[in-house]
Amino acid sequence: MTKKIAILGGGIAGLSAAWALEKARRSGQDVQFTLYEAAGRLGGVIGSETIDGCVIEGGPDSFLTEKPAAAQLCRELGIGDQLLGSNDAERKTYILVGKRLIPLPDGLMFMVPTKLLPTAFTPLFSWSTKLRMAREFLFPPAPATADESVADMTRRHFGQETVDRLVSPLLSGVYGGDASQLSVRAVLPRMVQMEHKHRSLSRAMLAARKAARVPHPGSSKSSTPAQASSGARVGSSLFTTLRGGMSQMVEAIAAQLPAGSVHLSTQVHAIGRNERSSRAGVAPSLPWTVETGFGQESFDALILALPAWGSASLLRLIDHPLAEALSGVPYSSSITVTLGYDRAQLAALPPGFGFLVPATEQRAMLACTFVHAKFAGRVPEDKGLLRCFLGGSGNDALLDETDARLTVMVLRELESILGVNARPQFVRIHRSRQAMAQYGVGHLERIRLVRDRIAALPGLALAGNAYQGIGVPDCIRTGQDAAESVLRSLQTESIPAPAR
Numbered sequence: 001m002t003k004k005i006a007i008l009g010g011g012i013a014g015l016s017a018a019w020a021l022e023k024a025r026r027s028g029q030d031v032q033f034t035l036y037e038a039a040g041r042l043g044g045v046i047g048s049e050t051i052d053g054c055v056i057e058g059g060p061d062s063f064l065t066e067k068p069a070a071a072q073l074c075r076e077l078g079i080g081d082q083l084l085g086s087n088d089a090e091r092k093t094y095i096l097v098g099k100r101l102i103p104l105p106d107g108l109m110f111m112v113p114t115k116l117l118p119t120a121f122t123p124l125f126s127w128s129t130k131l132r133m134a135r136e137f138l139f140p141p142a143p144a145t146a147d148e149s150v151a152d153m154t155r156r157h158f159g160q161e162t163v164d165r166l167v168s169p170l171l172s173g174v175y176g177g178d179a180s181q182l183s184v185r186a187v188l189p190r191m192v193q194m195e196h197k198h199r200s201l202s203r204a205m206l207a208a209r210k211a212a213r214v215p216h217p218g219s220s221k222s223s224t225p226a227q228a229s230s231g232a233r234v235g236s237s238l239f240t241t242l243r244g245g246m247s248q249m250v251e252a253i254a255a256q257l258p259a260g261s262v263h264l265s266t267q268v269h270a271i272g273r274n275e276r277s278s279r280a281g282v283a284p285s286l287p288w289t290v291e292t293g294f295g296q297e298s299f300d301a302l303i304l305a306l307p308a309w310g311s312a313s314l315l316r317l318i319d320h321p322l323a324e325a326l327s328g329v330p331y332s333s334s335i336t337v338t339l340g341y342d343r344a345q346l347a348a349l350p351p352g353f354g355f356l357v358p359a360t361e362q363r364a365m366l367a368c369t370f371v372h373a374k375f376a377g378r379v380p381e382d383k384g385l386l387r388c389f390l391g392g393s394g395n396d397a398l399l400d401e402t403d404a405r406l407t408v409m410v411l412r413e414l415e416s417i418l419g420v421n422a423r424p425q426f427v428r429i430h431r432s433r434q435a436m437a438q439y440g441v442g443h444l445e446r447i448r449l450v451r452d453r454i455a456a457l458p459g460l461a462l463a464g465n466a467y468q469g470i471g472v473p474d475c476i477r478t479g480q481d482a483a484e485s486v487l488r489s490l491q492t493e494s495i496p497a498p499a500r
């Protein structure tokens, strides 16, 4: 009999699950799926539009090239020719200190200095921090025995100034994270391994550099903005995007899904679990139900591709401890303000991809990307595009500001930081409320508990950015894994029990 699967959430995780199920269906598996999306469009936080020839991203603008899932997916969908690498020759990121934009010194691998001269001469750090960095090489601290925050690990090795001027802005700039809350084991697992092996992170990085390929300080499991500015990757482009915008990926998946399989503007209010009836004469019911404003439907399996807080509220009556664990995953919100200019109006901009603003600077802006410099061909030659990030952990109040107030705030800061006082030709503002999962200290234990509880609920799978990485490729992988997991559980279920 045809197996019915529901996917809740049409962000990139839910869409990746849908595409994996569609491939299974085309290869002959007897499955049918329905995707429910609360909004009137697919993509979740991914949303691109083009104004005056400029590609504008409301959410992610690219993904890390070293994580293959996203590019592979694009090739599979026939849009491989749209993939575009970042313009790494221009890659330079600045940190705002006072009124000065100071470039990140060469050789910095996230928070670990690996080149003597650039570190010695950078005005980014005081002499006492530089001495501390040198001392770390010879007299590193003892490895931590338990999970700790990224800030704590950095402080133990390189001192508070490295937290304030480097690690905090790197983590908050684009992903709205708080270094004093984020788990080093979840966000930078490679650093933890390196510390255990070499004690000194500088020594570990140098040893790794000597080996053929420079590793990324996180693992393949987590995505942080660390790489964005660390220069942690050599060879091909650090970032990859799509020429017409990240939404191309969303549109390409949507175009492959069977007619009628996607229900937009359909929020799922409740899910339920039926005990299967084995009594003679009672028709066996499907184990899962989904309730929307349009009625109730039954399914063999469910994929919840929602923010963890959304899955938690649906699961509360089904598995309370699971719901509690999920609701404990914190989320941050963000705002992007994208401003379009004539390129001539931005002549004063320094070369590079943009700048990050440490919290100690006490500004509204967390980061600014010089979009026209990051990718070739997504902004016409005579135009310039600045994308500013605001919000982040603990700054949700900014989301309630009007567009006019946010624009004024950003224009004032751009003038004082970059000296840009020209009137932009257009401004686009995007708010992403509670969209970015934050992997706090203890995240890995929390996710282990979630996995154990899910294993006891056959036919249920989770996907999205709360589990194994918040980047687009990570979310794609969770969607694909969720599809595989429900298909496996349905297959096991349909194998008849051996005759006694």
Ligand SMILES: Cc1cc2nc3c(=O)[nH]c(=O)nc-3n(C[C@H](O)[C@H](O)[C@H](O)COP(=O)(O)OP(=O)(O)OC[C@H]3O[C@@H](n4cnc5c(N)ncnc54)[C@H](O)[C@@H]3O)c2cc1C
Binding pocket: 008, 009, 010, 011, 012, 013, 014, 036, 037, 038, 039, 042, 043, 044, 045, 046, 058, 059, 060, 061, 062, 063, 064, 174, 223, 266, 267, 268, 269, 305, 306, 307, 310, 334, 336, 432, 435, 436, 463, 464, 465, 466, 470, 471, 472, 473, 475
């Ligand atoms: C501003 C911003 C910039 C980013 N930049 C990058 C970047 O450059 N590179 C990168 O790799 N990653 C980036 N990320 C992270 C990455 O984009 C996200 O982690 C990822 O897209 C999340 O996908 P998702 O499918 O898990 O969730 P979402 O995109 O949040 O999708 C969840 C969907 O579920 C729907 N939904 C919720 N509740 C219900 C319900 N009850 N019923 C039905 N539907 C429901 C929502 O409407 C939504 O469409 C960025 C994120 C943001 C917000």
